[in-house]
Amino acid sequence: xxxxxxxxxxxxxxxxxxxxxxxxxxxxxxxxxxxxxxxxxxxxxxxxxxxxxxxxxxxxxxxxxxxxxxxxxxxxxxxxxxxxxxxxxxxxxxxxxxxxxxxxxxxxxxxxxxxxxxxxxxxxxxxxxxxxxxxxxxxxxxxxxxxxxxxxxxxxxxxxxxxxxxxxxxxxxxxxxxxxxxxxxxxxxxxxxxxxxxxxxxxxxxxxxxxxxxxxxxxxxxxxxxxxxxxxxxxxxxxxxxxxxxxxxxxxxxxxxxxxxxxxxxxxxxxxxxxxxxxxxxxxxxxxxxxxxxxxxxxxxxxxxxxxxxxxxxxxxxxxxxxxxxxxxxxxxxxxxxxxxxxxxxxxxxxxxxxxxxxxxxxxxxxxxxxxxxxxxxxxxxxxx
Numbered sequence: 358x359x360x361x362x363x364x365x366x367x368x369x370x371x372x373x374x375x376x377x378x379x380x381x382x383x384x385x386x387x388x389x390x391x392x393x394x395x396x397x398x399x400x401x402x403x404x405x406x407x408x409x410x411x412x413x414x415x416x417x418x419x420x421x422x423x424x425x426x427x428x429x430x431x432x433x434x435x436x437x438x439x440x441x442x443x444x445x446x447x448x449x450x451x452x453x454x455x456x457x458x459x460x461x462x463x464x465x466x467x468x469x470x471x472x473x474x475x476x477x478x479x480x481x482x483x484x485x486x487x488x489x490x491x492x493x494x495x496x497x498x499x500x501x502x503x504x505x506x507x508x509x510x511x512x513x514x515x516x517x518x519x520x521x522x523x524x525x526x527x528x529x530x531x532x533x534x535x536x537x538x539x540x541x542x543x544x545x546x547x548x549x550x551x552x553x554x555x556x557x558x559x560x561x562x563x564x565x566x567x568x569x570x571x572x573x574x575x576x577x578x579x580x581x582x583x584x585x586x587x588x589x590x591x592x593x594x595x596x597x598x599x600x601x602x603x604x605x606x607x608x609x610x611x612x613x614x615x616x617x618x619x620x621x622x623x624x625x626x627x628x629x630x631x632x633x634x635x636x637x638x639x640x641x642x643x644x645x646x647x648x649x650x651x652x653x654x655x656x657x658x659x660x661x662x663x664x665x666x667x668x669x670x671x672x673x674x675x676x677x678x679x680x681x682x683x684x685x686x687x688x689x690x691x692x693x694x695x696x697x698x699x700x701x702x703x704x705x706x707x708x709x710x711x712x713x714x715x716x717x718x719x720x721x722x723x724x725x726x727x728x729x730x731x732x733x734x735x736x737x738x739x740x741x742x
Contacts (some may be wrong), residue, residue: 375413382654385409385607385616405624408599412607418463420456421604424594430586431460437584438464443536444557445581447564448588451635454559455519457588462515467555470514475507478520486528486544490535493545508541511554521558521581522567529574536580556581591632591639599624601636605643606656617647619656621717626658626697638664658694658716698726 380397383406387394394413398406408423415421422428437444438461446454455474462472480488491506507516518524524532535541536556540549558581567573591598602619610616619627623646632638641664649660698716705711713723 375410377410383409383618384654385413385603385618387607387612387616403621404599405603405619405621408624409603409618411600412603415600415604418456418459420453420460421600422597423600424596426589427594427597430457430588433584434461434586435464437461437586439466441555442583443555443581444583445564445585446557446559446588447585448559448561449590449635450561451637452588452590453636454561454588455517457586458515458517458557458559461557462555465515465555467514471511472515472517473507473511474517474519476519478523482525485524486531489528490531490541491543491550493543503543506541506543508535508552508554509550512552513554515555515557517557517559519559520561522560522562522564522573526572526574529577533574533577533580536577591635592630595628598627598632598639601639602627602643605640606647609640609644610647615654617650617653617656620658622658623656623661625701625716626661626694629697629700630663634664658697661694694726698723 374393376395378395378397379399379401381399382397383399384397385394386397396409396413398409400406411423412421420427420431422431434457444458444461446457448454458474459472462468475489477485487504487506489507491504491509494503518532531542535552535554538549539553540551542549564573564578564582568575568578591601599619602624606616606619627639627642634641642661645662646656646660649662650656653660698712701712701715702709705715709720709723713720716723718726
């Protein structure tokens, strides 16, 4: 990846580059020419500009990080990649555990080998043993042909066992043997088969608690827990939100057109959300915003619709009995926008000037928004007149 100023000449050596241009209308242009993208920014120091640059320069499929703790985890993952020790990645669903696992694989000595990802929770318990360790023809009813299983399929590469806490206890013993001895015994076989596999395990439960309550083997836990990594919920790493949002826009916006810019006000609104669905929810929100923006050069707060806005509206913003809002899309947008404005006002100690500056709008626009919320039936406690 090469960055160059618009005044520079193209490198001409086949490298993908990003052209940086200052413009009154920020946007991202994608091209099939040798210079893959043109990033037009208004303020080079704004959070949106820096987030867009991170999104443009990140490799496809790589983790998108800007938060200091996320950057430290990525640095640790890169050091772990060159080793052969097992890795245990903890974190809530949707925080990017599989993305981090692929990052480790792609920077390891096994990167030319297979990367096999298995969601243990998605496989019926009766089939899990056969799919993990393989089986011989006729080993059980319906086994009309032999199957090598995921361990042998991952030979020479990496096997990701996602949601490993869902593996039943009787299979955990067999998994432990596979890790310790580097061999598996397919169902119906009498001799073990050697495998050369690095295992990365992911869990969205607290495994020490699972061990204490007898649902997970302590010896397997300690075998996996050589070097644990923990991914925090998205709400606890707000600096990652804007780069991830721009990445989602680049991923899902129609090809061949200028990509809508995410306004500073929209970025502020995204950072105020609780993100119970983590990165997966953010992707849903940005796909929805692209649709609502409908080719507009800018994604604004009124294009941001969260998955569960009613549940996330603070107590200061409530429906009045006289003017219920209903469930129309425009009303959902208005609720989300009012919540963001109220939380920003509270964070700024009620100062409209400071809140307007943080939201990226004028004080006059903020007054208009507050008045329109009252007219729509939203009680804006503490907002003043």
